[in-house]
Amino acid sequence: MKRRTGQDPSITRTWKPATQAVRGGTARSEFGETSEALFLTSGYAYDCAGDAAARFAGDQVGMTYSRLQNPTVEMLEQRIALLEGAEACRTMATGMAAMTAALLCQVSQGDHIVQGRAAFGSCRWLTDTLLPRFGVTTTTIDARDPQQFEDAIRPNTKIFFFETPANPTMDVVDLEAVCAIARKHGIVTVVDNAFATPALQRPMEFGADVVAYSATKMMDGQGRVLAGAVCGSEDFITNTLLPFTRNTGPTLSAFNAWVVLKGLETLDLRIRRQSENALKVGSFLEKRVPRVNFPALPSHPQHNLFMRQMDAAGPIFSFELEGGRKQAHALLDGLQLIDISNNIGDSRSLMTHPSSTTHSGLAEEKRLEMGVGEGMIRINVGLEDADDLIADLDQALRGAGL
Numbered sequence: 135m136k137r138r139t140g141q142d143p144s145i146t147r148t149w150k151p152a153t154q155a156v157r158g159g160t161a162r163s164e165f166g167e168t169s170e171a172l173f174l175t176s177g178y179a180y181d182c183a184g185d186a187a188a189r190f191a192g193d194q195v196g197m198t199y200s201r202l203q204n205p206t207v208e209m210l211e212q213r214i215a216l217l218e219g220a221e222a223c224r225t226m227a228t229g230m231a232a233m234t235a236a237l238l239c240q241v242s243q244g245d246h247i248v249q250g251r252a253a254f255g256s257c258r259w260l261t262d263t264l265l266p267r268f269g270v271t272t273t274t275i276d277a278r279d280p281q282q283f284e285d286a287i288r289p290n291t292k293i294f295f296f297e298t299p300a301n302p303t304m305d306v307v308d309l310e311a312v313c314a315i316a317r318k319h320g321i322v323t324v325v326d327n328a329f330a331t332p333a334l335q336r337p338m339e340f341g342a343d344v345v346a347y348s349a350t351k352m353m354d355g356q357g358r359v360l361a362g363a364v365c366g367s368e369d370f371i372t373n374t375l376l377p378f379t380r381n382t383g384p385t386l387s388a389f390n391a392w393v394v395l396k397g398l399e400t401l402d403l404r405i406r407r408q409s410e411n412a413l414k415v416g417s418f419l420e421k422r423v424p425r426v427n428f429p430a431l432p433s434h435p436q437h438n439l440f441m442r443q444m445d446a447a448g449p450i451f452s453f454e455l456e457g458g459r460k461q462a463h464a465l466l467d468g469l470q471l472i473d474i475s476n477n478i479g480d481s482r483s484l485m486t487h488p489s490s491t492t493h494s495g496l497a498e499e500k501r502l503e504m505g506v507g508e509g510m511i512r513i514n515v516g517l518e519d520a521d522d523l524i525a526d527l528d529q530a531l532r533g534a535g536l
């Protein structure tokens with residue numbers, strides 16, 4: 135395996151994100167394949183016993199076992215790191231493996247986390263249910279207000295953990311303000327950037343320490359595989375994350391890494407077209423339903439902050455009906471083109487009712503604290519023609535009495 139001439143880091147680091155997404159991290163075998171090779175191997179052979187010993191001792195560069203390294207996986211990790219502008223990245227089997235590793239690798243009994251109220255349901259389970267079993271406590275705040283982070287700090291606060299924009303309320307967190315508070319107090323910021331991806335928002339440019347992804351979403355982008363990633367400084371990845379993941383094994387498979395590599399090639403194109411479509415659909419819905427939670431719309435209270443942090447709208451937002459679960463389900467049941475599905479980031483348009491699906495595992499009071507009401511619907515706007523999507527929503531809204 136060799137890097138193509140010109141693929142040395144001092145040059146690749148200067149490429150713009152759309153270039154990184156196609157070229158970043160590419161390594162070629164002696165066959166010179168243009169598309170990245172898929173290395174389905176769990177182990178590696180050595181020329182001699184001395185080489186094996188040297189590799190295990192870290193004195194020789196090379197791979198030893200695919201829980202630890204794999205050429206296809208490594209290409210993806212380098213590509214994501216370059217896109218993110220991060221010193222290093224490690225991929226994981228799923229987004230939740232990434233979130234779990236990013237938190238667990240750095241907390242110990244007695245530590246405290248401050249988290250945003252709105253979050254992916256399993257992220258809340260991690261912080262509200264799993265971590266307390268090991269003596270790690272969490273304070274939940276409304277992350278739209280940076281001051282609430284500062285007010286929640288205790289002497290043992292180790293991490294600020296939040297999503298922006300957050301699932302499914304679309305709460306926007308002021309990255310610059312919150313990361314500055316964290317820096318002042320020696321707290322590590324862990325940002326779940328799944329909705330935006332590095333194509334639209336790079337939290338490290340605003341001072342974030344660790345950025346974690348569900349690559350299942352926009353990075354794959356076609357609803358095929360599960361994957362996750364954690365980006366951070368070389369020091370964090372090598373000395374804090376890797377000891378945890380090398381021994382616990384949330385490793386991404388080479389096949390899934392290869393699929394995400396192919397997905398990243400079109401990330402910039404897809405996310406920009408899906409953002410355009412989402413804006414069209416959002417503007418339509420704004421005239422038809424009582425409330426649209428989409429910060430890309432000028433009417434949204436956090437519009438200016440959102441546009442300062444994001445390059446485009448992104449494909450996901452939510453909206454609310456007054457008729458609760460009954461009306462929300464009626465609207466979903468009337469859809470003819472858009473699928474009822476709880477996935478996001480797909481090139482197909484998908485809609486779900488969070489309180490009876492993605493967030494149904496949480497107690498009702500927790501859902502209400504997060505802002506997830508019974509009339510809320512989340513939409514992922516895909517690559518179909520926006521006029522067809524609007525026509526489908528129009529007829530389904532009529533059917534639901536709207």
Ligand SMILES: *Cc1c(COP(=O)(O)O)cnc(C)c1O
Nearest residue numbers: 228229230254301328348350361
């Ligand atoms: C989907 C998602 C996750 C979890 O990712 P998986 O790949 O499904 O494990 C975490 N955070 C956010 C914001 C998500 O959308």
